[in-house]
Amino acid sequence: MTLIEAIAARHSVRQYLDKPIDATTVDAIRACIDECNAASGLHMQLVTNERTAFASGLARYGRFRGVSNYIVLAGRRGHESDELMGYYGEKVVLLMQTLGLNSCWVGLTFKDVRGAYTLDEGEKMRLVIACGHGASQGVPHRQRHTWEDFVVNHTGLPLPEWFIAGVQAAEQAPTAIHQQKFEFEWLGDEKVVARRRMALNSYTYIDLGIAKLHFEIATNEMRLQQLGDVPLLKMI
Numbered sequence: 001m002t003l004i005e006a007i008a009a010r011h012s013v014r015q016y017l018d019k020p021i022d023a024t025t026v027d028a029i030r031a032c033i034d035e036c037n038a039a040s041g042l043h044m045q046l047v048t049n050e051r052t053a054f055a056s057g058l059a060r061y062g063r064f065r066g067v068s069n070y071i072v073l074a075g076r077r078g079h080e081s082d083e084l085m086g087y088y089g090e091k092v093v094l095l096m097q098t099l100g101l102n103s104c105w106v107g108l109t110f111k112d113v114r115g116a117y118t119l120d121e122g123e124k125m126r127l128v129i130a131c132g133h134g135a136s137q138g139v140p141h142r143q144r145h146t147w148e149d150f151v152v153n154h155t156g157l158p159l160p161e162w163f164i165a166g167v168q169a170a171e172q173a174p175t176a177i178h179q180q181k182f183e184f185e186w187l188g189d190e191k192v193v194a195r196r197r198m199a200l201n202s203y204t205y206i207d208l209g210i211a212k213l214h215f216e217i218a219t220n221e222m223r224l225q226q227l228g229d230v231p232l233l234k235m236i
């Protein structure tokens, strides 16, 4: 499965089978996390065989069942850190999808189990990503918008196909409460700016980081196909 295929196949999964993640897959996830932490300064950690975080009434209220593995997203406080968590956390999510696992970002409906992970000076745990063998593959989220709703273009020129492909991939990104509060502006040539839109939740910068990664993957795939050996777009 390619990353583009993983973007299309990924849907939030909240119910998991009682089946451990095999050692080779755990190693691959940890290697990806190590790379992402080195690139970002974040402190993401995979926690395996830990059932208490999703055993409380809160998790049941959130319709989570059978979660025994999750990725802790920890780092410094602030908007910049949030965007990095979205971007790099989603890198791990998409890798897991290519490895046959399922996932769900979780901001609220879990219990913070101190001792299951470590924090360095000045770090805070922000949220987690439940993961493992899903009881199903989930379902595509409701389409509340068309891809044009996420676009700003004041150039008077038609949008390049690679830009459209990027926005369509961003539309498939997971966002808190499915709010999708982001937009991509094309400024001509290779110039793109992504921004969050105002929303009534504290995860908009995380959502923006996730959407930026989806955009970058699809855009660069199309630029490679259409334009060959061109510099790739980097959104973060």
Ligand SMILES: Cc1cc2nc3c(=O)[nH]c(=O)nc-3n(C[C@H](O)[C@H](O)[C@H](O)COP(=O)(O)O)c2cc1C
Residues within 6 Å of the ligand: 010, 011, 012, 013, 014, 062, 104, 105, 106, 107, 108, 109, 138, 139, 140, 141, 172, 173, 174, 175, 176, 177, 178, 203, 206, 207, 210
């Ligand atoms: C930052 C963030 C926080 C989220 N928090 C929760 C949560 O606390 N509980 C939950 O059930 N889903 C949570 N989700 C999952 C969203 O509800 C889900 O991504 C959205 O409904 C779109 O569905 P999809 O992921 O299947 O495309 C969260 C997603 C993100 C990106």
